[in-house]
Structures are given as C-alpha cells and as structure tokens.
Amino acid sequence: MTRLSLLDLAFFIAESEASPKHVAGLHIHQIPKGGKAGFARQLYEEFLTHTDVQPPFDQVIHFVSPALMPSWGAAESVDLKQHVFFHRLERGTNDRAALYALAARLHEPVLDRSRPLWEVHVIAGLWDRQFAVYYKMHHAVADGITMTRWGVESLRTTPGDPTVTPVWTLAHTRRGDGRSKRLDQAIAGTVWKQLTANSKRAVGIGRLTAMLALEAVRLTKNAIALPFMASGDTPFTGNATPGRQFATAAVPMARIDAIRKQSRATLNHVALTCLDGAMHRYLADEGIALDRPITIQMPVNLRREGEKGGGNKIGIILVDLSPPTDDAYVRLRNVGYSLRNVRSMIDAVAPEAVETYTILTGLLGQIAGMLKLADVVTPMGNTLVSNVPGPAERLYLKGAPLLEMHPVSTLPATHLLNITLFSYAGTLHFGLIATDALPHLGRLAAYVEEEVAALEEAVGIAASTAPDRPARTRSRPAGQRAAQRGQP
Numbered sequence: 001m002t003r004l005s006l007l008d009l010a011f012f013i014a015e016s017e018a019s020p021k022h023v024a025g026l027h028i029h030q031i032p033k034g035g036k037a038g039f040a041r042q043l044y045e046e047f048l049t050h051t052d053v054q055p056p057f058d059q060v061i062h063f064v065s066p067a068l069m070p071s072w073g074a075a076e077s078v079d080l081k082q083h084v085f086f087h088r089l090e091r092g093t094n095d096r097a098a099l100y101a102l103a104a105r106l107h108e109p110v111l112d113r114s115r116p117l118w119e120v121h122v123i124a125g126l127w128d129r130q131f132a133v134y135y136k137m138h139h140a141v142a143d144g145i146t147m148t149r150w151g152v153e154s155l156r157t158t159p160g161d162p163t164v165t166p167v168w169t170l171a172h173t174r175r176g177d178g179r180s181k182r183l184d185q186a187i188a189g190t191v192w193k194q195l196t197a198n199s200k201r202a203v204g205i206g207r208l209t210a211m212l213a214l215e216a217v218r219l220t221k222n223a224i225a226l227p228f229m230a231s232g233d234t235p236f237t238g239n240a241t242p243g244r245q246f247a248t249a250a251v252p253m254a255r256i257d258a259i260r261k262q263s264r265a266t267l268n269h270v271a272l273t274c275l276d277g278a279m280h281r282y283l284a285d286e287g288i289a290l291d292r293p294i295t296i297q298m299p300v301n302l303r304r305e306g307e308k309g310g311g312n313k314i315g316i317i318l319v320d321l322s323p324p325t326d327d328a329y330v331r332l333r334n335v336g337y338s339l340r341n342v343r344s345m346i347d348a349v350a351p352e353a354v355e356t357y358t359i360l361t362g363l364l365g366q367i368a369g370m371l372k373l374a375d376v377v378t379p380m381g382n383t384l385v386s387n388v389p390g391p392a393e394r395l396y397l398k399g400a401p402l403l404e405m406h407p408v409s410t411l412p413a414t415h416l417l418n419i420t421l422f423s424y425a426g427t428l429h430f431g432l433i434a435t436d437a438l439p440h441l442g443r444l445a446a447y448v449e450e451e452v453a454a455l456e457e458a459v460g461i462a463a464s465t466a467p468d469r470p471a472r473t474r475s476r477p478a479g480q481r482a483a484q485r486g487q488p
Contacts, residue, residue, distance in 0.1 A: 002059075002072045004140065006359055009070055011140040012061070014362075016413060018240045018435075020110045022117070023144055024136040024408035025151060026103050026431075031129045032159065032399040040124035040131035043164070043398060044086040047120065050166045053078040056141050057116055057168035075116055082115055083168075089125035099126060103134055104244040107408055107433065111138050118168070130403070135167070139410055143299070144388045144420065146172075155395040155402065162399050225318035225342070230295035230379050233288055235438055236279075236417045237379040239372050243436030247445040248406050251452050253426045259452075262459045263329075265336055268387060271421050271428065272296070272339070273332040273455060275385060276321040278447035285443065293320040293338075297381040300346060300354065315354035316362065317342055318381055328451065328458035365414050374414035383417045384409070390424040407431035417441075 004012075011021040031039045059072040089098050102123065111117045117138035124131050137147055154167040230237075251274075259270050279294055300315050319342050322334035346354060365380045388407060395402045406429050407420035416438045420431045430448050434441050 003069045004061075004071065007355060008140040010359060010362060011138070012063075012070065014413065015110060017110060018242050019411055019413040020108070021139045021410050022107075022111055022136050023139050023142075023147060023410055024103075024107055024134060025147070026099075026404075026406040026408055027133045027135070027151075027397075027402055028099075028126070028404040028406075029131055029133065029397055029400040029402055031131065032401070035129075035400070037129075038124075039400070040122050041086060043131075043400075044084065044122040046164055046398075047084050047122070047166055048080050050164070050169050051078075051080060053080075053116075053168050054171040056172065057118055059116055059141070061113055061117070061140070078116060078168075082112075083119050085119065085121045087121060087123045089123065091125070095127060099123065099132060100246045100248075103132075103408060104246040104433075106134055106136065107246070108242060108244045111136070117141055120166070120168075131400075133397070134408075144386060144407065144409070148388055148390055148422075152391050152395065155397055157393060157395060159396050159399050159401060161396070164398050225295050225320040225338075225381075230381050231290050231292055232378050233290065234283060234294075234382050235286060235288075236383045237374060237414060238416055238437070239374045240411050240413050240416060241435045241437050245434050245436055245438070245441050246408060247432045247434075247441045249430040249432075249445045249448040250404070251428045251430075251449065253423065253428055255452060255456065256428055258461055259455055259459055262461055263332060265332060266339075267423075267428075268339060269332060269336045270455065271387070271430075272319075272321060272385065273328065273335045274448055274451040275419065275430075276331055276335060277328060277451035277454065278444055279383075280324060281447045281451075282440070282444045285440070290324055293323050293334075294383075295320050295381040296383055296385045298384070299386045315346075315351070316358045316384075317346060317354065328455045332455060332459070365412060368414055370413070379414060383415060383419060384412070385419045385421070387421040390422050392423075392425065394425045405429060408433055411435065 015021040031037075036042075055074070056072065058075050058078050060075045061070060062073050063070045087102060089102070106119075106121055111119070118141065119134075119136040121134040121136070122131065123134065126132060135147075135151060142150065150167055150170070150172050153170055153172075154165055156163065256267060256270050259265065260267060263270075265273075276294060280290070283290065296319050297316050298319050300317055320338050322331040322338075325331050325334070361380060368374055368377050386407075386409060390405055402425075404427075405422055405424040407422040408431055409418045409420045411418050411433065417432065417434045420433075422429045422431060430445065432441055432445055
C-alpha cells in the first residue's frame, strides 16, 4: 500500500457534495476523414476492450489500513463499465451550449470512493462531425499538471497512427529500479530525508512568516498578498452549492505573444491582466466597485525538473492583481509588479515551506467552509486561477485530431468560481467552472476576449496588424450569453 501525503489527504477531508475534489478535461475531436458517423460509439466500445488497468487507475483508497494512515491499494478488479461511459447529445441540441451543460452535469457528483477514482465519458452528436471526451479524476490522485501529462502520453502526434492506448492502460507511477537496500540503510535514508525536509520546512516557514509580517505592518512595500485580506464584497466567494455551470474563452496564442513582445511581459502577466479587467467589468455590471485589488489564489508547481511522481506537489500562493483602473496598460504593469514580487518570495524558501503554508492556510479556509461561514468571514482570496501548460503540437486519438482541450477544475467550499488557463496547439484556453449561484458566467467569459483587444490597443498593437484569428467565447446558458509551469 502507498500512504497519502498530507496534501493528498486534505482533498479527501475537504470533499463534500457541494465541493467535490476532482479535476477534469474536456477534449473536442474531429472525426477523421473517411470516419463514419458512428466513430465515437466505436471508440467507446474499443475503450471497453482495454482491460489491462495500470496504476494509479486500479487504486482504491483505504481509510483504515495497516499503515495507520489512509493509503492506496490495488482493487481486486476494475469493471470498465463503471468508469467508461457513452453519451449522445439530443438531436436538435448539438451545439456548444448543450455540450457545456452536459460537462457541467458530469462534473457535479462526487466520485464513488469504493472504486478507483476516475471516469471517462465519450460524447457523440456534436456539430460539424465532432465528438468529445470528458476525463475526470480525483485531485488526490493527481494535480492538473500531472493529469495533463498522463493524458498527452495516451494520444498520438501523427494522424496516421490509429493505435488506441487509453490513459488507464499506461503505467504512470514511478517504479523502483529492482535493486534492494539493506533494511538499516533504508531506515537511515528515510530518517535523514525526513530530518532534512523538516529543517527546510521550519526555516522556510520562518522566512515566509517574517516577510508577511513586515508587509502587514507596512515596513515593506513588496505587494505581497496577505491571507484573509481580500474583499468580501464580490459574488465570487461564499458557501459553495452543488450545482455547476461551465464556460470557456479561447484566445489565439499569436495575439498573446504579440502583446508579450510589445510590452516585455510574460504569458501569465498578459493572461491575468485580461482576467483582472474582465472580473472588474463583471463586478461593475453587478453594481460592485472595489477599492482594492482582486486577490487570486494561484497554485504553483513544486516539482523539481524531471520529477514525474503521482499525487500532488503544489502550493497555493496569494496574488494581488491590479488596483482598480480603466487603463489596461497600467493594469498590466501592476500585475507584473505583483507577480515578480510573489515569484521572489517563493524562490526565497524551500518548496516544503510553501506546501506547509498551503496546508495551514487551507485548513483555516476549510474550517470556514465546514462551518458555513464563507458568506460572513473575510475570504482567503476572491477566486482561484491556475495555469497548466499543455502541448504545443496537435495531438490525435485514433486518427481524430484533437481540436480543443478545455480544463475543468474543482471548487473550494468557500468559492463560487475557479478559472484555469490551458495552452494547447497555438491557443490559450480559459476554463471557468462555477456554481449555479454565480450569475451570468458567460458574460465574464466574453469579457476576457474583449480585454485582450483592449490590451492590444493599450500597448500599441494596431487592429490592422494584430493577428486576424478572433477569440471565441463559449459557455453553457445560464439565462444570458453564456506559466508556463503553473507558476507566476
């Protein structure tokens, strides 16, 4: 059995019907040339024949185990019909809104803990001879970056390769090299590793505490966001409810790159600037004017270069975006200043310290969520924004080109909105997941594209010279129109 880390265990502790802890991806494919209308159904049936399920897709959580800690153990058997499903959109409703409505419904329920914690849904009946595959996995099994890597490994880089290797048939967990150690050597190594990690953790937490304390008493002006200082006057926070809605926007990477080069900014600077402007416009529509920056919680990847283990190795840090302004260029500079200071703060401490900080602050947020206090206490941040890097080249599934990859994240018990950025094949996708309690989610997604155009104008990119591929905004109807390493 493999024991859970504290961070992985936290996802189980924090899980509820209103706040399920799984992450997902919605992939939209084009039926290949010569493929028949029943291509998606045939793919689903072929999926069911791949019964050699590999770790971690054969793992079940055991909360009572000989290790005295919740642990993963291999299931006696895995019935693929309990994990792989087929859907067809109703005739006459084969549009994007119907697909997003289905994805939102699939994203609502908690995964059954008596089975391995993953699902795959093949969806037929889309527009223009397209189909979709929705992948869903518990956050305790993998973080977004790991899940993306696994998904990419199951696809092909050329359309001429028709082989199907479903994600659950690939061994993703790291295996030993077969060489055994003496018991005393193994124990000594483990103890030394733990002592070293605890030492780094203690020193790092001390540094983080000192930096935050100096910022709190205004002896420094590093624009480091402090916990539980975000404005509580937005509809983005509150007690989460079970219902879900989903919306997306997609911006050609060529437009993002043009802004980056013109302003000497990074992808994260540009993307967060556009999100910041979109959220302020959304709040203005709701009659809300803030006198301080929007604060986001941003996951950062704590894995070392080349590290490929499962589970989670992330930290959650707070980032103050720009003070309210109508000038997109000023907003870009403010966001860049804030992100650079946060980056310096992270680089000054060991990853273990950031992980501990994440657990401690998350615990306080979880207590507020469990006590249903999110509507009355000051929130940790206004929303979560993740950046998951995806493949730059187009991928294929049984010869079917993968046209779009949309991220679908999880919601804390104290938030009504989560936004994930995902880059794939020349497009930056914005995936917005929210509870049904958040009004006009599609309007917020639409504002993202409009803010890209506003930023282009602000940095001096003329409309005649800007890349001519328009951004596309998509959502499920709700009454209205609906860094690259995951670090700032």
